[in-house]
Amino acid sequence: MAERLPQVEWSQREDLAALVAALGAENIRWVGGAVRDTLLGATVKDIDAATPLRPEAVIEACKAAGIRTVPTGIDHGTITVLLDGGSVEVTTLRHDVSTDGRRATIAFASDWREDAARRDFTINALYVDPATLELFDYFGGLADLEARRVRFIGDARQRIREDHLRILRYYRFQARFGAELDEAAEEACAELAPTMKGLSRERVAMELLAILALPDPTPTLARIRARGVLPVILPEAGTAQIAALERLIAAERGHSAEPNAIYRLAALLPAVESIAESVAARLRLSRKQRDLLACLAERRAADHVEPKALAYRTGRDCAVGRLLLTGGDFGALSDWEIPELPLKGGEIVQHGVTGAEVSRLLRKVEARWVAENFPPRERVVILLAEELSARTNS
Template sequence: MARVFAALESAGGAGCVRFVGGCVRDVVMGRAPCDLDLSTQLTPDATEAALSAAGIHHVPTGKAFGTITAVIEGQPFEVTSLREDVETDGRRAVVSYTSDWRCDAQRRDFYLNALYADIRGDVFDPTGKGLDDARAGRVRLIGDAATRLREDYLRILRFFRFSASHGHGLDEASLNACVALREGIDSLSGERIQQELFKLLAIADPVNVVQRMIETGVMAHVVPGAPVNAERVAAGFPLTADEIQRLIILIGGRGWDDVLSRLTQRLRLSNRVADRLTEAAVAYPEADITASPADLRRHLYCYGRQATRDALVLRAAEAGLRAPAWQVLDEALSHMDVPVFPLKSARLIAAGLRPGPELGQTLRRVETEWIAHDFSSIVIEAAIDAVLKQTNMRRE
């Protein structure tokens, strides 16, 4: 990291590069920083030239947006030129480069994200409000909230996510602007909405924020048509940290299979996630958190372990099941083997049954009886005996 600072400052002078955004915010809030992003007064071309002169490998990962990624010993560091907005349309912005830290800070989303620090750790707060907000856990849109949102409607979702992860409550002015402009979410791409939604669902305790999104009508623009329910979220999210299961709890319920196809397309869900949601929806109607062990085994056999767990956690959320009770049920499921039908066509043929329609019919009938008798091997042996007797009678 020191090499990157030295390389850029050799071209732009002392203080031309600073840490920016999340890494500074998290240190101020007493958290471990994640990505170490940098801002610089140098233009992208000048940044590339400075890194090349210092022998630092770099990639123009987002040069069109002012970002060059320096790579030191395999670790990437994004370096973005200071920018100011020239034109915005709610989805993307036309920017120009600047050397003014204040201009760059004013185009950011929240005060607590508009913080910078030099390599010595001295923090710079161009808005004059970022440090106070970070220390207070206050997530507020910079300047006029509605103006910030109209520049990029994704900030509506970011406001709720950061309020859940870094905030203490919801800032009223920012919340009111998000609610008033919630239809702007409809103009966003499915990929951008999906990324923000999954980040929100992965937060340790997003319940209060998700409930407010439901109650204010914001969530209806995130997962349109889904039977969302604030009470189900409050009961279900504490049961699991799996964001896919939390999504199932959020959008699941009676009639949710009717909207899955549209949601899959709108959110641009991967085939893996879409298949998991579909399988849970198929298993859901028969899922029962009060089922006997035999019925649970039948459910496992018919729908598989993952779909069974996903359907049951939704049922648990609907029933308001407490976490300790769910953990007992989930633990029982995890130790319960998924039955495997032991009878193969080769064994029936060896017993004398000829290949053909009768063979398939016999397999299906035996499987049905085997399931109904809690997967008892006695059913299988009885079926083999019956085939042997039938074969002997034909020979006689």
């Protein structure tokens, strides 16, 4: 008897049934993460589908059914279908014509197994008939799922040469799903680690941050450092930094804090702002991520003395991160809204103060207001009066 996917909520969605009807049940199969995660009993976040139909035919069929589409990756056969319950990426069956480790030249195909053969891991090459929920397993993915083993399809070295990013993807999937190490994969990743130098920095950053966002990536990062993989992309992360990451994760758990990939990246770096800025530039992080990483690099053991003052100076995200990284307690920030100084420069000008002296007085009042734990405006007015008096008498 054929294996079947359990009937779960997402597989019964009416909008997905409408998509199947539009393309024809014989022309679509669910594939990848949704299938894998359903079989593992994990939460399904994204739904992907494969089809022998060409991208233009997918667009036309959806248009005829009143379903909106976006040609997000049409050159590689991917159309994003916009549904009420969440978008679905529908990709035409394909095979690689040539690869250089960074990008592939593809040709469309009509054979499901041929499409499966170009995927990375056996557990990601499981297809499901949307009408019958019958499972199609071409490379032993079901057995690997049961064994909690992440295994490349075919020869590991060949698959990595096709796309060097598969090294980091292997470690991410192994950390998420693997219990049993695949020695062939481990050796191939270590041997071909230098090839990652040719990857785009954005792709490396995406995978690295995805690894760091896992519940506990410490054992995986320790292993890939020992195998010479981590030094290729993050040479700053030494033994001491791996230990710092372990302490951070323990602190997160102690405070029931959600994993934060940038906090964890900061733990893997020496607490030096110039190093943080260099790494952020090398990984081409977003401006927001760069600023946060640089701020976290300024962490000091004294940060936890005045959590609210720290949050006022640096912002909540940086303050929480610095407290976690230095062993402090951010409980005081949980329900606290960072206040705004209840004093404007114009009020100081009304007292006859002009020029740079306005900013100087404003900073002095602000410093006292912070030191007094953010008292109400009535106290700020008194602080200003005291500073004005001291200025007059000096």
